[in-house]
Amino acid sequence: MRRVTPDTIAVVDLAVCDRCGLCLPLCPPEAIHLELNILTVDDAACTGCEKCVGPCPVGALAMAPPVYA
Amino acid sequence: MPDVDVLVVGAGPAGAVAALCAKQAARELDVVLLERDMAVGSPVRCAEGVGDAGLREFANPDGADWVSRRITDVIFQAPDDTEVVLANSGLGWILDRTRFDAYLAAQAAAEGACVLVGAEATAMSRNGDGRWHVRVKQRGRADDVYRARVVIGADGVETMVGRWAGLDTRVPARDMESCAQYVLQGIDFNPDAIYLQFSDAIAPGGYAWIFPKGVGVANVGLGLVSLKSDGRNARQYLDAWVARRFPTGTRTGHTVGGVIVHTTIKKTYTDGVLVAGDAAHMINPLSGGGINNAMKAGRLAGCTAATAIRANDTSERRFSSYHKAWMDMLGEDHVTYYRIKQALEHMDDAFLNSLARTVNKIPPDKRTLGRVFAHALIRHPQLIPVAARFFV
Numbered sequence: 001m002r003r004v005t006p007d008t009i010a011v012v013d014l015a016v017c018d019r020c021g022l023c024l025p026l027c028p029p030e031a032i033h034l035e036l037n038i039l040t041v042d043d044a045a046c047t048g049c050e051k052c053v054g055p056c057p058v059g060a061l062a063m064a065p066p067v068y069a
Numbered sequence: 070m071p072d073v074d075v076l077v078v079g080a081g082p083a084g085a086v087a088a089l090c091a092k093q094a095a096r097e098l099d100v101v102l103l104e105r106d107m108a109v110g111s112p113v114r115c116a117e118g119v120g121d122a123g124l125r126e127f128a129n130p131d132g133a134d135w136v137s138r139r140i141t142d143v144i145f146q147a148p149d150d151t152e153v154v155l156a157n158s159g160l161g162w163i164l165d166r167t168r169f170d171a172y173l174a175a176q177a178a179a180e181g182a183c184v185l186v187g188a189e190a191t192a193m194s195r196n197g198d199g200r201w202h203v204r205v206k207q208r209g210r211a212d213d214v215y216r217a218r219v220v221i222g223a224d225g226v227e228t229m230v231g232r233w234a235g236l237d238t239r240v241p242a243r244d245m246e247s248c249a250q251y252v253l254q255g256i257d258f259n260p261d262a263i264y265l266q267f268s269d270a271i272a273p274g275g276y277a278w279i280f281p282k283g284v285g286v287a288n289v290g291l292g293l294v295s296l297k298s299d300g301r302n303a304r305q306y307l308d309a310w311v312a313r314r315f316p317t318g319t320r321t322g323h324t325v326g327g328v329i330v331h332t333t334i335k336k337t338y339t340d341g342v343l344v345a346g347d348a349a350h351m352i353n354p355l356s357g358g359g360i361n362n363a364m365k366a367g368r369l370a371g372c373t374a375a376t377a378i379r380a381n382d383t384s385e386r387r388f389s390s391y392h393k394a395w396m397d398m399l400g401e402d403h404v405t406y407y408r409i410k411q412a413l414e415h416m417d418d419a420f421l422n423s424l425a426r427t428v429n430k431i432p433p434d435k436r437t438l439g440r441v442f443a444h445a446l447i448r449h450p451q452l453i454p455v456a457a458r459f460f461v
Contacts, residue, residue, distance in 0.1 A: 018326075020114060020226075021226050021326075021327070022325075025239050030232060030239075036206065051242050054296065055245050055295040057303035057326070058303075059304075059305075
């Protein structure tokens, strides 16, 4: 089954992110990772569902068009 | 490649108590407690409130240096700031989590557990030798792979151990409270009371709190469900509340985080893995309280792991007893609290304001939570079936 590429995906502003980890269990495809104090969104796994954006207590997550390498 | 019997991931209250109890139950075991951050107990992501009875099962707060404040009163505040002082609401404590978590980890170390700070588990897989291989990063050295007979996931809201073990630890957005908190200095309130304010305008789907750390100093924060918010995030809601209530307070600390107000995950175990505390959503979904829950789960997990290793059986089948013991002890109560939480969502700000005024006509010494609830039932009959399950 081919995955549909979303128009926008989640991006994190690391200058704002507090590394609280709240968004990790909210992500249905488990595309958000927190390792060595850096939050990353797996571009290829993010489905663009936006479930992580509203709950971020500091507004560090936003939707943006993907830039695939 | 170190071989260990029990590897505990996360040195919060669940993990520290799990390590402690595993050692106490089976002294010959190698128990390692991993903490990702450079110091146990820091950063604090917590309002630090805890009930007296549950706490005393694990530590004596009288005169302890890890206590900030003894609490004797609970004050509910309606959306219009009408205060309702509750009688007989029970003793509580505001902890100093930095010191408290370090104290618990030190207890585990004193029993012979190995505590490693700045050590982050980054991956985990089951191997043919019947052990879990856990990759551990420590700054300034090559990765280690720990081979563990049992891994206890006490890694908080992120709950990576559960994820790696194939357990479903995801949370629907409606059951995630987004929280923000300041430490405020130089503010005026009763330092023997915690304050809880309920209002859709202040903290939709949750509540705002003042938890005293001393005279004039408090954790001032709120938790909300973002699906019910007007588009602002938790910190923006908090800024608005603080600007209104404590415009002259000085902010000397801030934190944010998530509180999972759900019920315990369907399965907290698998072959060689137990998940405890926030990582297993073992939080009172009504209050958002998790510290005592975490310690009780940690104790169960530590004892279960130790006795299982002694019996040479760390199978999923054996570990199902952990899940059942937790559900019998507190997990089923959390299901009830979750239903009450859902029912309380019907109360709007106008109702809460009028309820506060009605309840304040009850004499102060008889103003118990039960009576407050009874008045709410008269006005909101849809709560009755829920209340029946709770009180009967």
